[in-house]
Amino acid sequence: MAAAPRKGTATPLGAVFSPEETRRAVARVAEAVADRRAELGRLQGFAADNAALVSLVQRLPDELSHDIMVPFGGAAFFPGRLIHTNELLVLLGEGYYVERSAKQTTEILHRRGMELEAQVEAMKATISDLEAEAKFFESTAAEASEGLVEIREEYDEDTEINTSTLDASRFASGMPDKDREYAQIMARLDELEMEEKDAGSTSEEDGEDDEDDEDDEEDAGPSEDDKEDEEEENILIDDNDHHNASLGASFSGSGGNDQSHESAQTMNSGIQLPLKKAVSFQDDNRHTVGPSKSLQLPQGPKHSSSILEVSSDNPTSHDRKIISSGQKAFTGSIIEHDDNIETLQPSKSDALQNPTSSSSRPVSRFKMQKGGR
Amino acid sequence: MAAPAASSSTTAAVREMQRDLEHLQESSGPQAELELVNDEANVYKLIGPVLVKQDLAEAKANVKKRIEYISAELKRMDRALKDLEEKQNSKKESIFKLQQKMQAVQAKA
Numbered sequence: 001m002a003a004a005p006r007k008g009t010a011t012p013l014g015a016v017f018s019p020e021e022t023r024r025a026v027a028r029v030a031e032a033v034a035d036r037r038a039e040l041g042r043l044q045g046f047a048a049d050n051a052a053l054v055s056l057v058q059r060l061p062d063e064l065s066h067d068i069m070v071p072f073g074g075a076a077f078f079p080g081r082l083i084h085t086n087e088l089l090v091l092l093g094e095g096y097y098v099e100r101s102a103k104q105t106t107e108i109l110h111r112r113g114m115e116l117e118a119q120v121e122a123m124k125a126t127i128s129d130l131e132a133e134a135k136f137f138e139s140t141a142a143e144a145s146e147g148l149v150e151i152r153e154e155y156d157e158d159t160e161i162n163t164s165t166l167d168a169s170r171f172a173s174g175m176p177d178k179d180r181e182y183a184q185i186m187a188r189l190d191e192l193e194m195e196e197k198d199a200g201s202t203s204e205e206d207g208e209d210d211e212d213d214e215d216d217e218e219d220a221g222p223s224e225d226d227k228e229d230e231e232e233e234n235i236l237i238d239d240n241d242h243h244n245a246s247l248g249a250s251f252s253g254s255g256g257n258d259q260s261h262e263s264a265q266t267m268n269s270g271i272q273l274p275l276k277k278a279v280s281f282q283d284d285n286r287h288t289v290g291p292s293k294s295l296q297l298p299q300g301p302k303h304s305s306s307i308l309e310v311s312s313d314n315p316t317s318h319d320r321k322i323i324s325s326g327q328k329a330f331t332g333s334i335i336e337h338d339d340n341i342e343t344l345q346p347s348k349s350d351a352l353q354n355p356t357s358s359s360s361r362p363v364s365r366f367k368m369q370k371g372g373r
Numbered sequence: 374m375a376a377p378a379a380s381s382s383t384t385a386a387v388r389e390m391q392r393d394l395e396h397l398q399e400s401s402g403p404q405a406e407l408e409l410v411n412d413e414a415n416v417y418k419l420i421g422p423v424l425v426k427q428d429l430a431e432a433k434a435n436v437k438k439r440i441e442y443i444s445a446e447l448k449r450m451d452r453a454l455k456d457l458e459e460k461q462n463s464k465k466e467s468i469f470k471l472q473q474k475m476q477a478v479q480a481k482a
Contacts, residue, residue, distance in 0.1 A: 089417065089424075090406075091419075092402060092403035092406045092407065093399050093400065093402040093403045094399055094400050094402075094403050094436065094439070095418050095419040095420070096403045096407070096416060096417070096418055096419075096427075096432055096436065097416070097417040097418070097419060097424060098406070098407070098410055098414055098415070098416050098417070099414055099415040099416075099417070100410075100414070108406060108409075111406075
């Protein structure tokens, strides 16, 4: 997405040739090949028979008569003599027989043999064609299953000249595919972060005007605090930040717990959305604490006090909320002493905090959407 | 129901044509060989269980006639096949038109 505008299309081969269809095509071609092979075998049998007959007919007139065993009724033989060894009745087809000498017969047989050879050659050519087709189908099927992509680009001379240098430089930089992918993902995350930030600030404003939003926050309060409880051992992560907390949970291996917790508390998405709003509000509040403490102050007490009301039934969060509410009743400077903030603030500056949360927050939002809905 | 009947008669016609072609190939073999046979050779025709001696000229004429007949039959089949295909196409077209009309009516309703 961040790359230069791409010309042409990239279609996965699997979409064009569905694996099932290619498999069926391969099977059909294989069947045809088998049929042709059987036919070829038959023809080759004819040719062999013909050659044997030629040699027999050539040997017959060598003697005036041959001592043979004459087949009698298919089950018995009796001894006999073959005479007139140079007189043969040759079936020409259509019920026509012609009396021929051995020499003439061999000529006829040779002509037939030539015909058979031609047929065999034609059959072999057909088989090789079919086999090539089968190989093509097979390779296509394999490529499609490997996820090969067909790239089609219209050749446009102007754009080609323009972009070729750019492309060259990009390829020259030798950015491995993985790195580029990673960079793209990070860029997308940043984008999402910005969007969420905007959404958060608007929701914050809504919260100021709207009583309902505060109620939503009350709903959200306890659950958020529960999460904090889970995450309290995780010191590195800012446990007041719900998003960070959920991310930390998923990273530290208790993701399933975290998600089930979320789904439990957000049986319907109607609750989840306000929760996010509330959290993003808190986030936003804290982000702006550094640069403009005095400005944020009026909002601070109002919201935190509402949280306090609900979270009073949860002992641990109760304490913290008292602290936070007290802190916010004072000035912004005391926020720095909040233990929740402390975990963040000493280690990271405001400038640093933004990127960290920027990378984590969109992810957490995805997780919430995946887990909750 | 016209389409299946037409297609089945088409396949039947094709089959008949293939059979005729085979016959043609079969009789072209004897013809070529009979042309090579010298005049005083004995030619027999298998009629039922017995071989009947035939005049070479007669045999040649018979085979030739047979080939002519088969060729004519092939041509006839070819024409019939073409007719059938045309019929099929026209029927297909009329079906397509009817379907379109039906869709238009359904869209209106």
